Amino acid sequence: MLQERKWNRGIAGRAADNRRKYVVRVEERRLETVRKVRYLGVKVGEGMKCEEHVKEIRSKVLDMFAKLKRMKRKNGGIGFRSLKALYRGVAEPMMLYGWEMWGEEMLRR
Structure with a gap:
C-alpha cells in the first residue's frame, strides 16, 4: 500500500495553483500540495528552485x-x-x- 505523500507544488508547476481544479489521488487518498519539499536531502521549492x-x-x-x-x-x-x-x-x-x-x-x- 502506498503511503500518503506530499505533492510538490514546484514539480506540479502552475497546474497546482488551482487546487480545486486539479486533485491528485493515490489509492483513494488525496495528496497534499506543498510549496517546498526535501528530496534525497535537497530542498526543492516552487518552480524547481x-x-x-x-x-x-x-x-x-x-x-x-x-x-x-x-x-x-x-x-x-x-x-x-x-x-x-x-x-x-x-x-x-x-x-x-x-x-x-x-x-x-x-x-x-
Whole structure:
C-alpha cells in the first residue's frame, strides 16, 4: 500500500495553483500540495528552485570552515595537509551534493 505523500507544488508547476481544479489521488487518498519539499536531502521549492537548499549548505560549510580555522593553530594545531584532506573529504561533497539539480539555476544568475 502506498503511503500518503506530499505533492510538490514546484514539480506540479502552475497546474497546482488551482487546487480545486486539479486533485491528485493515490489509492483513494488525496495528496497534499506543498510549496517546498526535501528530496534525497535537497530542498526543492516552487518552480524547481533550490535557493533555500543553497543557503542552508552555505551556512553549514561556513560553520565548518570556522571550526577548521580553530583547529589550525600555530602551536599544536593540525597541519595544512590535514586541513586540506578534511576540506576535500567533507566540505567539497557537502557543497557539490545535488549539483545536478540546482547547479544550472545558480549558473544562470
